[in-house]
Amino acid sequence: MESNKIKIGEVEIHIRAGEEFSFEGLFSNKTLAGINLKLENVDRYYQKRIEDLLKEKEVGVYDPFAAREYRAEISQRSNSYTVGSEVKTYELTVKEIDKIPYFEEIEINGNIFNVLSYQESIISDTVSRQGVLKLTSEDFNKFRELLSESSISVKRVGVDEESFNMRFGSQMFWSKHKEDEVEYFKHIFRLFDKSVKPGKLDFASGIIQGNAANMLISLSSKFEELLEALKSDNSLADDTKDKLQALSRDSIPSKELVNNLYDNLVKVMDAEEHLK
Numbered sequence: 001m002e003s004n005k006i007k008i009g010e011v012e013i014h015i016r017a018g019e020e021f022s023f024e025g026l027f028s029n030k031t032l033a034g035i036n037l038k039l040e041n042v043d044r045y046y047q048k049r050i051e052d053l054l055k056e057k058e059v060g061v062y063d064p065f066a067a068r069e070y071r072a073e074i075s076q077r078s079n080s081y082t083v084g085s086e087v088k089t090y091e092l093t094v095k096e097i098d099k100i101p102y103f104e105e106i107e108i109n110g111n112i113f114n115v116l117s118y119q120e121s122i123i124s125d126t127v128s129r130q131g132v133l134k135l136t137s138e139d140f141n142k143f144r145e146l147l148s149e150s151s152i153s154v155k156r157v158g159v160d161e162e163s164f165n166m167r168f169g170s171q172m173f174w175s176k177h178k179e180d181e182v183e184y185f186k187h188i189f190r191l192f193d194k195s196v197k198p199g200k201l202d203f204a205s206g207i208i209q210g211n212a213a214n215m216l217i218s219l220s221s222k223f224e225e226l227l228e229a230l231k232s233d234n235s236l237a238d239d240t241k242d243k244l245q246a247l248s249r250d251s252i253p254s255k256e257l258v259n260n261l262y263d264n265l266v267k268v269m270d271a272e273e274h275l276k
Helices: 044-054 137-146 207-229 238-246 255-265
Strands: 007-008 013-014 019-023 031-042 059-063 068-081 089-095 104-110 112-122 128-135 152-156 164-168 176-180 182-193
Touching: 013 044, 031 044, 031 059, 031 068, 044 068, 044 112, 059 089, 059 112, 112 137, 128 137, 128 164, 164 255
Parallel strands: none
Antiparallel strands: 007 013, 007 059, 019 031, 031 089, 059 068, 068 089, 104 112, 104 152, 112 128, 128 182, 152 164, 164 182, 176 182
């Protein structure tokens, strides 16, 4: 490729028409390239080619300033023409696409988990990160323990040199699976910058409400059946019967039981189907 030519798609432009710039990619966490262009006295033939480029979502670019090729977005800052003239002047910006790099593992508070799928978006001028983890039983327990943390350090393994200070979001559903007789879990993770405050909507999702209702009905039914069976068991000691009579749903459950019940509130058939 000639070092004095900028190539956008199949259109070649002399380097004199361009001015380089750089910017920090929010998703890639790398310094990316761009070119501001001023194309003067463009005839009808090249007007058509430029207009076609502007319709593309992304274009291939050879950037002689950076001496490399990359995929970019192209946008028009302005165009002008003189009445009665067929030529136009265009001011364009070519900007390297800020792509999420490929990686397979994410580190959260020093624990490394396998990533099945991943996406990022901009919320309140910060990057949110969400995806689905593939977890062994041991990793599942480790990850669930992390959910009580108000602040976590996050790093994309093999991509980020420094970790990000983030917090967990909501609707982090999980599901249980088996492949070749090996049990594993899928678990959604949603991560937000600490500066992004949780939403003020104070109600559970439909999934959690449904799970909670089913769990309440099931546990209440089992509790009543068990209580009645034990009360009518003549082999029980009198003090045991007295304890059963005094048994109240207001009793404080163990932390392990609470955690187990909460886990089941966010269980679904397949977590990947709920990543939106």
